[in-house]
Every structure is written in structure tokens, then in C-alpha cells.
Amino acid sequence: MRLNAKALAALLWLAGCSGGGDLPRPPIADTAVRSRDAPAPLPAEAGDARGPAGTSGMGASRYDTVGYASWYGDEFAGSPTASGTPFAPDAITAAHRTLPLGSHAEVTALGSGRTILVLINDRGPTHAEREIDLSRGAAALLGLGGEPTAPVRVRAVTATSSDAAALAAGRPAGLRLSAPPSLLAALRAQLKPAASTATPPLPRRRAPPGAAGYLVQVAAFSSESRARALATTLDGYVEPAGRLHRVRLGPFPDAAVAQRARDDAARRGYGDATIIIQPDQPRVERP
Template sequence: MAHAIDLPAPTMNSGFGRGLRGLLILGLFSLLAACASIGGGGPSDGGPAPLAVAPPPVSDPAPIVTGTMRPYQIKGRWYRPEEQPGYDEVGMASWYGDQFNGRPTATGERFDMHALTAAHKTLPLPGLVEVTNLANGRRVVLRVNDRGPFVDSRIIDLSRGAAEQLDLIGKGVGEVRVRYLGRAPRLGGGLLLQAAAPAAATPAPRQAVAEPPSTFWVQAGSFGDPLPARLMAEGIGAPASVSAASVGGRELYRVLVGPWPDANAAEAARQSVVARGYADAALISTR
């Protein structure tokens, strides 16, 4: 908004007149600054900013489950849970669903694959984390009530509901930022903070073409030599197979397990492959 203000000319050349005029000019600049702050705040192109809210404060935090704070060992590796108020890390996230639904978590709570929850190796339980999908900007607050994932390349395991909100279901894994917020409330705590920004409108195509359905595989390993690939496939057993592909002029032999028609079944298989000692197993999809 704009304001027209008439500044009266000083009627005398005294210091008082000069001071009065200075105060009036200062007041004008303050008023213009206030107007700018009221009308501003949107993106530079004038479009609406994506919805973003802050998580509400936790007034009645749940007590930390003391048994979950003891050092523990998985596959020969020790993990030492501790308070980490400055925890802020970027890494890969995976998700888990049907195969664990209804089972007890590390805190004793029942795992609900549709709730906004997660598993972490060392943060206090139960706690709250903010997770951001770096590929699309989606942000959620999750209740951390379980331990995992025990794969070096993953920093957090998401419930199916959390993966849906972050748009990671189809991919299986994705790069995220995880920030520890502190103690969780006695119940719940999950919250969608920011959805993806709306895409710009584009002209509709003249003819819609249906995309073929996705097919999901678990890639257990990749080798430059076919012999170790065959040995790994034999060690895993059916339905593992070796697939050759040329990448950058180099022949690679991938050990693939599957296929499955949906990501949830493939993720269950990936967890099974990881449990058998193939820690780098990854979920991939093709059309």
C-alpha cells in the first residue's frame, strides 16, 4: 500500500525545526517498511508459496523407554543410543509395511504401517524427527518408536504412511534430511508439515496414453565379472537371477530378485535379502 504524507516546511531555522523534520522523515520510512512487510512474503515471481507450518510444542512428553538406550549389537556391529539435540543428517531412507504391521516396536508400541512413524538406530525413543524428501521438498514430523534400519547406506526407516506422504513408495528409497526435534508426546506426534509445491499448469495432451504398470525388483548386487554374480544368485536362491547390461561401455552383471507387481511385496523381499547378509540390496522399478 502507498501513503501520501505532506511534510510541513519548518517555519524557523532553529535546531528544533530541523529535528522535527528529521523525526517526520524517519516516521515515513518506518511506515513504508511496515507496509512492505504486510504485503510481502510470497515468492519473487508473485505466485503462492507452498504451505509450511511448524510442529506444535510438546507439553506432556512421553518418558524415554530406558531399555532402548542401552548399547546393542546387530550383525557384529555395536550401536550406542544417546541424546543428540543437534542431530541433523542427510542420507538415504527406506520404508517398511505389511510384513511388520501389528508387531511390537522397540518401545513396546504396536507398529501401525499407516501411522507417521519411523525407526532410527541411536536417537532416544520415543522421539520426534523432521524428515524432508530432498527430491520434492515434502516435509513430515514422525514419531520414532523403533530401532533400524541396520544397513550402512540407510539412516532412517519410514512407515508406509510416512513414505506415502514423502512420495517414496514407488522408489523404495530416497535421499532425505533428518532433524531431531526432541521428545515425543505420549501419543501420536506425526504431522504433515509441507506438501510439494503445486506444479505449473500445462496444456492437456491431445491423446492420453496409458503408461504400462511398474515392475519392481530387488538388486542384491552388481559385478563386473559374471562368476561372483552367479555365485550370489545361487546363494540367494529362487527367484534370484543374473542380468547383464552395458553401462558406459562396460558390461555389468546384476543380481536381481523378483519381479513383483507392487512395491510393498518387493520391499518385503528386500528386507529378507538384507537379513540374509546382503546389506546393499536396493529396490528398483521398471516400466
């Protein structure tokens, strides 16, 4: 028996209405819905009175501390860094005493919570009470606003390949989340009081009569402003010599202390720094 088109359509409709013809559907995971509705959880360290314990990608051995940051700029432009690359003031780099050259660190301003990623490419600071020396570009990105020093958190991290490439090319890395107020409060509680950032002019003074003063001559500039900027950074002084302005450190009590100062200047890119002995000579005002 042949069915016409209307009869065939009716049979198919009746079959579709039967209870056993539905195909099973996979359950919809409610985790995706929750992830859109719920706020992102704060890190475990937020509000912890013991201070930072967040994830850096480096495990329990990560470097994580608080201290004071300073910065340096045009006075070192083009000078070789400890890593061998010329210093670029506008790049997002930093000098640190112990973090490996070529590694990366997050720096958080404890006043604002702003956090940036920097490339460690130099050695410093020379001031014992400071934790890290930022390039001018890094200081501006962190929002230091021209202040000579600022309290910060320094945390070694493992950078992503894209962030590492950006920093190596002199560009900022991707944006970081600002630290929450509860974490900033815990970090500030660990901070030691800063020494006064003001450097009052020192009067002219002389070495003790008959004593040999060990000095380190770091560099000589035709530009007085560059010489004074470097002297301020190294805690040295400027001595005029005709049309040149010599940057010197000291006097030091013995040759061993002078040698350490000379080696530190060399690590900052001034490998021609030399030790000289100059008994009972006037010291000019510190800039």
C-alpha cells in the first residue's frame, strides 16, 4: 500500500511525540556560570598580618622583602650595566645587589599599591639602607613622582615569555593588579624607618693632620650637572679641575675600604675608577 505525503508526515509527527526519542544532552557545568558572577578571590596573603606569602612561580625559596627604592637617570645614560648592556634611562630596569642578572622582580609601591615588573640588569644600590635602584622609566611607571626614595616591596617572580620579551626590548610588561589595602598595611608594618632622604650640604673639611686619605676617583665630566648627579647617586663629591669636574669618593681610612668602594663603582659601570692617596686635602661641598 502506498502512503501519500500527508499520511507520511503525520506518522513522522507521531513518532517524534513518543517519550523515548529524545537524545541525552550533556549537563551544563555551573562552574562557568559562577566564574562570571563571583568576584575573583584575593590572594592568600591579603590581610595576613604576617605579611606576604603569595605565589610568585618560584616556590618557597623566592626573594620577597620590603625596603626603599631609589632611581637614577640621564647621569648614567649609555654607561655599561653589570649585565654588559648600555643603561637606558627610559627602559623598565633595576639594579639589585643579589638577584640574578637577567631575572625579573615585581616592585610594589607601598604608598599606592601600584605594582610593576622590572628586569634586573645592574648591581646596586650603593647605599646600604636602600633595597633597589630603579631606572627613571621604572620609577615613573611606579608613580614615584620624582621623589628620591620610596618604600617598596621587591619580589622575585618568573616572568612570562611575552613580558620578558617586552622588558628586553625596553617596553613595559603587562599590567599588574594593585596590592589590596590589607596587604599594604601588613607590608608597611615590616618596614624599618627610613633615614632622612635630605642630604644637607657638608662643610669643607680636611683629613686629620698627617694622615693619608684614600680616595676613589670615579670619573671626570665636562658637564658639572652630570658630575653632581653621579656624585649624589654614589654619595661622593665633585672636585673642580680646570674645565673638568671630578667625581670622587672618600676619604677612606685604609686601602681595603677604598678598594671595596672602587669595586662597587666598577660594578656600576665605571671600570676606570682608581684609588689615589691625597693627604690633608680640602674636600669640597657635597652636591
